[in-house]
Amino acid sequence: MKAVILLSGGLDSSTVLYQAKADRCECYALSFDYRQRHWRELESAAEIAHSAGVVEHQIVSFDLRQWGGSALTDDRLDLPSERSLAEMAVNIPITYVPARNTIFLSFAVAYAEAIGAERVYIGVNALDYSGYPDCRPDYIQAMQEVYRLGTKQGREGQAITIVTPLLDLKKTEIIQLGNRLGVPWQQTWSCYAGTEEACGVCDSCRLRLAAFAELGLTDPLPYTPPEGTDRFV
Amino acid sequence: MKAVILLSGGLDSSTVLYQAKADRCECYALSFDYRQRHWRELESAAEIAHSAGVVEHQIVSFDLRQWGGSALTDDRLDLPSERSLAEMAVNIPITYVPARNTIFLSFAVAYAEAIGAERVYIGVNALDYSGYPDCRPDYIQAMQEVYRLGTKQGREGQAITIVTPLLDLKKTEIIQLGNRLGVPWQQTWSCYAGTEEACGVCDSCRLRLAAFAELGLTDPLPYTPPEGTDRFV
Numbered sequence: 465m466k467a468v469i470l471l472s473g474g475l476d477s478s479t480v481l482y483q484a485k486a487d488r489c490e491c492y493a494l495s496f497d498y499r500q501r502h503w504r505e506l507e508s509a510a511e512i513a514h515s516a517g518v519v520e521h522q523i524v525s526f527d528l529r530q531w532g533g534s535a536l537t538d539d540r541l542d543l544p545s546e547r548s549l550a551e552m553a554v555n556i557p558i559t560y561v562p563a564r565n566t567i568f569l570s571f572a573v574a575y576a577e578a579i580g581a582e583r584v585y586i587g588v589n590a591l592d593y594s595g596y597p598d599c600r601p602d603y604i605q606a607m608q609e610v611y612r613l614g615t616k617q618g619r620e621g622q623a624i625t626i627v628t629p630l631l632d633l634k635k636t637e638i639i640q641l642g643n644r645l646g647v648p649w650q651q652t653w654s655c656y657a658g659t660e661e662a663c664g665v666c667d668s669c670r671l672r673l674a675a676f677a678e679l680g681l682t683d684p685l686p687y688t689p690p691e692g693t694d695r696f697v
Numbered sequence: 698m699k700a701v702i703l704l705s706g707g708l709d710s711s712t713v714l715y716q717a718k719a720d721r722c723e724c725y726a727l728s729f730d731y732r733q734r735h736w737r738e739l740e741s742a743a744e745i746a747h748s749a750g751v752v753e754h755q756i757v758s759f760d761l762r763q764w765g766g767s768a769l770t771d772d773r774l775d776l777p778s779e780r781s782l783a784e785m786a787v788n789i790p791i792t793y794v795p796a797r798n799t800i801f802l803s804f805a806v807a808y809a810e811a812i813g814a815e816r817v818y819i820g821v822n823a824l825d826y827s828g829y830p831d832c833r834p835d836y837i838q839a840m841q842e843v844y845r846l847g848t849k850q851g852r853e854g855q856a857i858t859i860v861t862p863l864l865d866l867k868k869t870e871i872i873q874l875g876n877r878l879g880v881p882w883q884q885t886w887s888c889y890a891g892t893e894e895a896c897g898v899c900d901s902c903r904l905r906l907a908a909f910a911e912l913g914l915t916d917p918l919p920y921t922p923p924e925g926t927d928r929f930v
Contacts (some may be wrong), residue, residue, distance in 0.1 A: 522763055524759055525759060526758060528807070530757065530808075560849060563803055563804075563806045563807035565847065566803040566806060566847045567800070569803075570796055570799040570800040570803040571800060574764070574795045574797070577796060578795050598847040602846050603843070606842040606843045610839045610840055613831075614798065615796060616793060
């Protein structure tokens with residue numbers, strides 16, 4: 465069975481790709497160059513796609529900086545690094561990119577229908593990212609309905625299914641799953657900053673490092689905190 | 698009130714833009730360069746946006762040729778020109794681009810949320826294009842639900858509304874509406890071919906010409922049929 469896997473190159477989507485492999489799918493990876501600050505994740509996506517042995521890795525390019533609205537696409541906005549983990553879980557953060565998952569899932573269904581895939585995998589997570597509106601189960605259900613009604617395949621009763629293996633997992637559980645699946649963590653990239661090594665202080669690095677620490681594990685990815693910073697989490 | 702208007706440069710979306718103006722919206726036009734064969738429509742979109750006096754006209758570029766699957770993005774496939782108008786209305790044609798409206802509406806909601814718009818206008822039409830799955834009312838409703846659940850504005854009870862002024866109109870009624878609104882037809886572009894003048898023989902040209910003829914009107918757009926063709930409809 466063919467599957468399209470939305471692959472950012474981060475810890476979550478890499479785990480999802482390895483899950484799709486474990487589900488015996490022929491994997492078609494799909495990444496986006498939307499002029500994100502953290503372009504470095506695209507290199508990780510290419511490495512992970514290669515390691516996982518995908519059939520094909522497509523990168524779609526467009527410019528979400530055209531109208532701004534997010535710290536992830538606007539160099540003038542500061543990246544958050546001081547929020548508590550608890551606060552991250554309830555408030556929509558400045559790193560929210562309007563409708564990003566909707567755009568990603570739209571291209572994914574177009575790609576899936578063009579190649580005759582039956583599934584689209586996405587690494588959304590309703591627990592650690594509950595601040596994001598487009599990571600929640602009701603949103604995914606609504607998008608599933610769009611998949612059913614908005615495609616030829618769907619109208620013919622063969623709707624492409626959105627698969628969300630991480631939806632109800634905590635970050636620590638995702639790492640445990642990835643360990644079982646053999647995800648090469650050192651190739652993944654979670655940091656919001658576009659630096660050569662991960663910063664260790666942005667929201668995304670801190671969530672990741674805290675989860676490895678909670679499990680008593682060491683994240684194999686090298687970190688270089690910005691000058692003047694001497695703590696990680 | 699701010700509104701994003703999906704503007705292809707065709708007869709339908711141009712009428713929708715003028716309807717949004719008549720609805721007293723501040724209009725933000727949005728077009729796509731997806732490497733369609735009929736790139737000429739983008740010039741029309743720019744002209745129409747200018748004539749209508751929009752606040753801004755954004756063009757988002759990406760490449761839907763990456764995975765093919767449609768005669769509109771694949772030069773190797775022939776454009777249809779021999780189908781009956783009745784057949785056009787029931788079968789999904791080869792010019793169907795997988796998930797195109799889903800991609801367009803996704804960028805539209807991202808743009809709308811970034812600028813604080815309350816509406817997104819789209820010129821879908823369930824009668825003359827009933828062959829396309831993503832032009833039907835149930836599809837639009839599903840996408841409206843994605844708008845509500847997948848955005849910060851929607852989660853806060855201020856969902857961006859999808860407005861479809863042409864949904865239940867016949868092509869002749871769209872032309873009558875456009876005439877009342879003063880749409881400059883000679884600036885619009887409907888032809889699927891990428892030639893300098895409209896071909897008059899592709900499905901899209903024939904639908905348009907048949908509607909003008911039925912009303913006893915003359916389409917002011919110049920047509921040059923391909924060599925060896927001596928009839929229009």
